[in-house]
Amino acid sequence: MGSPRYFYNVAGKMIPWFAISFLLTLIAGIYYGLFVAPPDYQQGESYRIMYIHVPAAWMSMFIYMVMAAAGLISLVWRIKITEITIISSASVGASFTFLALVTGSLWGKPMWGTWWVWDARLTSELLLLFLYLGIIALYSAIEDKRVAARAISILALVGVVNIPIIHYSVEWWNTLHQTSSVTMTGKQAMSTSMLIPLLLMGISFKLYYGAVVLMRARAEVLERDRNTRWVRELVEGEMK
């Protein structure tokens, strides 16, 4: 599994499955979210941006956790593939964080009457974006990419301290932002007809991440192994 060549081939076979199931869940999620789910009794139609905003915010934290786990694995066992996973995930994570911030701001205008408030959750999400950007900046600043990968592994692990702060900030400071509506246990605060499209979109975003991270990792594997025989054979095979 650790071999780059094996990874390249397996990832290539997995990408179409991820991509197709992403598209199916995306279409179903958007259809249910925009046409089937009833309007909210307080927020009217404008709550529907939630179907992008909430899954994007979930992804922003999920991807960081994946990166921290991959960082731990690559520091302990020095596996090339997990090193590549970190940097391949970073820009996807940063994009999702940015998306969550932008959609949150667009949602905030009709609901709170302002684009931005210095609420704990928004602020933490902004900080998460900075953490992602720091990882990307550090990786690009270090010339030797294997050294760079280990440096960002440590940075991801150090930054993971910030994730619980993001998560519990709602309970700690609890200002303008509404508290989390989806819980694993206990009574749901949301009706099932609204919840189904949200979960569909959540799954869809995860599948998207899976497809994109595999594509990026494949490209990264090729670049790192560009001087090896299997890559040369691969390229020569394509040329014929």
Next chain:
Amino acid sequence: MSTLSLTSAFTLLLKRDLVLAYRRRAELVNPLLFFVLVTAMFPLGIGNDPKLIQAVGPGVIWVAALLAALLSLDTMFRSDFDDGTLEQFMLSAHPISVLVLAKILAHWMITGLPLFIAAPLLAMMLNVPTDAIPTLMLTLVLGTPVLSLIGSVGVALTVGLRRGGVILSLLVLPLYVPVLIFATDAVKTSIVGIPTSAQISILAAMLVGSLVLAPLATAASLRISLS
């Protein structure tokens, strides 16, 4: 030399860093001067309404302390990296995390402690009530070591880079935020007259946590930067 115990290695390193800093007294004053200057800029920028200054006072002092700490971080490993001392650390028989802790402690005594001593004066200038000044001092004494500890990881990761400065602030400032939030909240709460033991406890917990974890992360980062 092979019989040098860990404690004496620690104290020797601490002494060495303090002596080196004392020999370069001009540099020693810089972070403090920066701290005072930044704090003095705020009333000039926001107007001289005493109530307004009091409201932003604790935050201004803490943001200035944050920036002063950030400014001085680069000196922590820079000269040792340039002349190869760090590589000698790597070869030493003692755990690098302990040696690193000595350097962090020295760095805090050089840059954090002066801020702590100057803070009451600045607090007076910013109309912070005298009753709240002990809380401010307490947050500084608990918080500024955390800044040095967390900062050491960032410096260790960027010490080998030619233009590490901007990246360092990008890496470190987001991690400073919890300290900033709880410290300023403690001071503001004490101005109103409400007990602040909760915030102080959290700051103390952050200090203990970073004291344990940061030297390990810094040692690992240094090893990567030197590879």
